[in-house]
Amino acid sequence: MTKWVASSFSVLVFIIILFFNVQNNSEVKDEFNTNLANVSNEEMEAVIVENPDIHPMRMALANRYFDEVNYSDALPHYMYIAENSSDSELKSFALAQIGWMVYESNNIQVATTYINESLRINNDSLVAKSYLGIIYIQDPETKTEGIEILNSVIKSEKLNKEDKKFITEILENYEK
Secondary structure (H helix, E strand, C coil): CCHHHHHHHHHHHHHHHHHHHHHHHHHCHHHHHHCHHHCCHHHHHHHHHHCCCCHHHHHHHHHHHHHCCCHHHHHHHHHHHHHHCCCHHHHHHHHHHHHHHHHHCCCHHHHHHHHHHHHHHCCCCHHHHHHHHHHHHCCCCCHHHHHHHHHHHHCCCCCCHHHHHHHHHHHHHHCC
8 A cells, every 4th residue: 555545545534533523513512612601710711811812702701700790800801802802792892891890889980981982882782871871860960861871772672671670660760
């Protein structure tokens, strides 16, 4: 057997094995490829260290930290996305989340700067509009604008029932 025949045979075997592995993997890809519920924060951090521009995973991890009110771990991930992502929706969402975290630390002026930048990038961001409306409605000088913003958010078809109920309650409390 010549080296060319042996080499061709090896490549053919490799392609056949690859085909069967791809077939098997595609049947379970949802469980291993996209379902991050089975992945720990530590595992996600390790993947992100090796692949810093894996923005969807970075966003999922930042959102986990945000939901846990662990802002010190969420902030670097949101900042990285805001500074490095070319996806306007991801960038806008990251800026809105940063704005809310800054607001939670009682720096309203900087918070609104981040949120307004989020809206500049994606004027349709319900998250940014909601945050801005909630911030504005609490200040007597911007209360009217806050009410208008939140009323426009409530009219969106994209808003889920739970969020709509939450915003309605805020409006009811401040419109009195």
